Amino acid sequence: MYLVLLGLLLLTLKWMEVEPVAQWAWWWVLSPFGGAMLWWAWADATGYYKRREMRKLDERRELRRQRDMDALGTGPKNRRR
Incomplete structure (x- = not known):
């Protein structure tokens, strides 16, 4: 998500035409989108x-199980020794 936001900002x-980004080549400006695509491909594959x-x-x-056990009085706090 950060790469997409960075790409949108650079775009x-x-x-x-804000300097110095206006002088950069388009492939530099669009490269965060490619990085995001690679990240998502890796994340999905793994x-x-x-x-x-x-x-x-x-x-x-x-957490829900523990809360229910405590409410029933069978949690670790309520056990007899």
Whole structure:
């Protein structure tokens, strides 16, 4: 996402002819979009975002389970020794 935002910023600066970006070659201005495409291709191929999503879901499930166990009085705080 950062690469896309950087690409949009550079594209806007080039279009508005703001120096020094106005003097840069177009391939320099458009290169962050290529970097974003490479990043997304790698992330999809390796499952990077899917693993992150699954980790978040597991954490939420564990927190919900712990909260429910405490509400029932069977959590680690309420166990008899």
